[in-house]
Structures are given as C-alpha cells and as structure tokens.
Amino acid sequence: MKKVLITGATGFVGYHLINKALAAGLEVYAAVRPDTDRTHLKEFDIQYTHLDYSSVDSLKRELEEKQYQYIIHAAGITKAKTKEAYNKVNAEYSRNLALAANTAAINLEKFVFVSSLAALGPLTDLTAEIQDDTPGRPVTNYGASKLLAEQYLAEISGLPLIVIRPTAVYGPREKDLFILFNSINKGLEPHIGSFTQQLSFVYVTDLATVIVKALFSSLVSRQFNVSDGHVYNRYALADGLKKALHKKTLKFHLPVPVVGAMAALMDIFYAKSRNTPALNKEKMAELTAINWACNIGHVKADLGYDPEFDLEKGLNETVSWYKSNNWL
Template structure:
C-alpha cells in the first residue's frame, strides 16, 4: 500500500514512517526540510521535500505518488508559537490540511489526521471521542477547524487524537521527557506545572495505533493515548527517580504561576476504551515508556 506521510522529519512522523516500513508499506515521507532519516536504505522508502501548505508543489507530489493512504502528522504544534503567530498557524494547520484533503480527493486516498486533546477546554478531563471540542488556545482552535474539514471528506477518514507524546527521538529535537532528563542531570533549576492532568503517550504506541487504523481502514475518531493520568510534575519526579537523582532543582508550580502565553486545558487526557475495543490497542504504562525513553 502506498502511504504519503507529512511531517516525516518530526518526532511523531519519524515513528510513523518507521512503523509503516516495518509493516511492509511503500512509504513516501515528506517534509519542508531535507531528509533527516536513515531510512533511505529501505527499498520501500522515498522522501519528498514539499511544503503541504503550497498548493502547487503539493499537487505535483500527489500526482507523483497517487497514494492509497495519507497520514497527516505535520503541524505547527507549539501552542505559544501558534498564539504569537496566528496567521502562520492557520496557514499550516488549517489551510495546509484543506490542501491535503483536496489533493487526496483526486485519488480517493484514505485520510488520517493527527489531532490533540488541546481541542478541549479542560473542564472535565478524560475526554471521549464524542465529546464536543471547545478549545481555549489558538492552537486548539486550528486543530478543531482542521478536524471539521477532515470530517467533510468523502473518501474515508480517521482522526487520531493524542496527548503529551514522549519517547526517544529517532532524530531531530527532543520532547518534554528528554528535556527534563537533561535539566535533572545538569542540576538546572526549572519550574514544572503540577496541576494539569494529561495522559502521556509513548510515541511507539501512537505509531502502532495509526498502523492498526491503516490495517483495518478503520474510520472515525479514535483516542490513541497512554493509560496513566499524570501531571507534568509527576512525570518529572518519575524521571528523577529513574535517574536516581534526589537533589534535583525542579519546582512544582500551578498553571497560573507558570504563565504560558497560550492557555492549556487544566484537565486534559483522553479515554482510550474505544481504541482498546476496536483496534486492540494496548499502550505500555508510563513507567515502561519512560524506561524505553531513557534507557
């Protein structure tokens, strides 16, 4: 099966590409920047440098690939950047998604869109697939708008919502857990939010969940996340315990004290019972994922 993957140089995208290659798919990885991977020795791998918000280059890429599946993992995903640069966030997260949908339509490609628990306001927590989005940040709004566009697509689609993805980067920049590990090792002071709830998701589990959707061509909305409910500070304490560092300089602060530019949901997290039932999704515990990340 020919699968076109956006955001292939990103943290999640790289794991998606690796999983799909392992499953024997013909993978066309794409990114705005040059290929960072080491997958080019795999006969089923091809890299295409393309900006998915550029209609002309995207049209050429789709004409070349003619994909059976599209996995759209590319995004402007830092909430504070989205708040500060709203025009760029719209162009990337909404306009870019619409351009991908228009091109996918020409080949009747099944479309998988990666979304987030930041589409919710955080008043309730442990959101289910049928819960109504109510974003509190511009990032969340762009992801909600893009979801709505995907839901109007006529040739088969799935929306994958996830939460606080972590793991060992295959290449490129790290993530919260790897960043915190460095702070702890270097005895650097750092404030960590202690009153936001998330369901941290091990990146390999997320890639496996997406692969299961592709295998079954399962349509609809799926929460693909971890099974533990933790605050960022609780995650940080677990990192310190794993590293056997008791004299770290991490300090718990409330969301209001942390003063981030973009508002975050206070009670995030996703209910994964549908994915467990319909996709046989079985995520590892946070403890197991943490061990794999820092080993």
C-alpha cells in the first residue's frame, strides 16, 4: 500500500482529503501540530506525524523514515497580521518541504501543492475568466504568499509538482462562510455595496476528489484552477442559503466606505491581539472584487475532474451537516 503525507490534516479541507485518500486505497499519514485537537479524525484509520517546517534537514529525515510516495501539502495560514508572517508559513515552509521531498532518498511520485485562486487575484472586468496561466495579481498578502510559494516550488528542478488553486471552498466543517450561514438563519442578509459581481465556489468534497486524482496523474509542472464550473452573481450564495434553510430575510446593502471603515477599525481593535478579525482591510479587497469567475476546462480534460456539486446541491448538504451537528 502506497503512503501519502497530508499536511494541514486537521483543517477543514484536510479532513476531506483524508477521507478521499483512504477511499483511494492509500495509507495516510496526517501531519499535525502536537497541540492541535484531532478528535474529529478519530473515525479514520490513519497514522500521525509532526513536522518541523523550519528545517529542511529535519523534514528530509522524516520523509526518509516514512518513505512516502505522495505528498499533499495543504497546510498554511489564511489569517495573519503581517506580510512576513504569511510568507514564512505559506511560502518559505512550503519551499522547505518541497526541497526536502526533492532531495530525500524516497521514491516521490507526486507533490500536490494546494494553493488558492487568491494567488492570481480577481479580474477587474466582467468579460473574462481567470485562466490557469493568468498572470498573478493578488490583492491580499495571503494571495501574494501563495503566489510566492508557487514561484518557489516551480524553481525546484525535478519536483513532480501539480498546483491546485481552489476558489472559495465551502462545505461541512467550514467556519468562515459559516458566518453568513448563521446570519441568514437569523433572518439577516447583509451585502457590501450593490455593484455587479461574478463569483465562483467549489464544494469541499469535489476539491478533495480532484486533489487525490492529481496524485495519480502522469502530469507534472502544471497548475489548475478549480471551481464547480459555474459563475454566480453576488446574490446566489445568500439565495441558496435562504432556500436551503427555508428562511426569509431582511436584505440590506451596506455602503462600501462604511464597511471599509469598519474593517479598518477592526484592524486597530485587534492590533495587539493574537487573533485576526473575520473582517479586515485585506478581506475587503477580496469581498469587493468584481470578478472571481475561473475557467476549469484544463482540470476537467487533464485530470478527469467532474464536479458533483453545484452551489444549490452543495449548500443543501452543508446546511444538513450544520444542523445535524448543532452548528445551526
């Protein structure tokens, strides 16, 4: 049985990656931090390991000891106070793991890096879609750190690399979009501004499926954007939630300058806190972008990606999970 190392295993996407990797017949090693709660992973027959991402030598020893054939690098941070913090974890640590994997005495067949559509950034007009080879113009430090990671990994000669760039991911266990779920459930439907937007989404199990498919592909040195293949208007998410929750809401539009001021205040309020607010100036840049539509023609043709969930079906599944687990 071949072995796969999954980093970020205790996270939202990591849970679903473990499930799909096991279903594919792989022996799963989950990289976790010693202090991280992994109660929700007890249902899986997997092994655990701890990684020191700051040391290439330490990582190399770990890889050689376990002899992994596959690596899915999904670890990273989506919230940080500084550009340097994002770059250290998302870019430098990714490079260290890839360097270790490429120089270790192992038979590495594939290194899949889970990046983000944020690495390319949104488009500034509504007439096009983000392509796999669209030049990166990220609008956040998070997106810039993911783009930097991609650039670092691309420079490592011989690395059997595939980059997966998911758009906004949702599904069971997701916590950021859950804020909107909770708001809709309470009858409140806030929107930032009233300008036209084109958005894209991907259900987490579809994402996990295509990432595991990438492990077994003969392709290397490729990047793929991933969504459910549809383009949605700015109201589609809220409308889908209202339908799934059987709720009527009070819809209201907050002026962009007002929300921007709120975001700036949140940055000030959290300046000395270890936590990062859900709304800040960085997040505003993504939330107010007009076009996150992306083309998935290549990932469908080259990796056999066939998304099972559109937004309506995915939201129904997600709401059902939230309710059965007492989140709603």
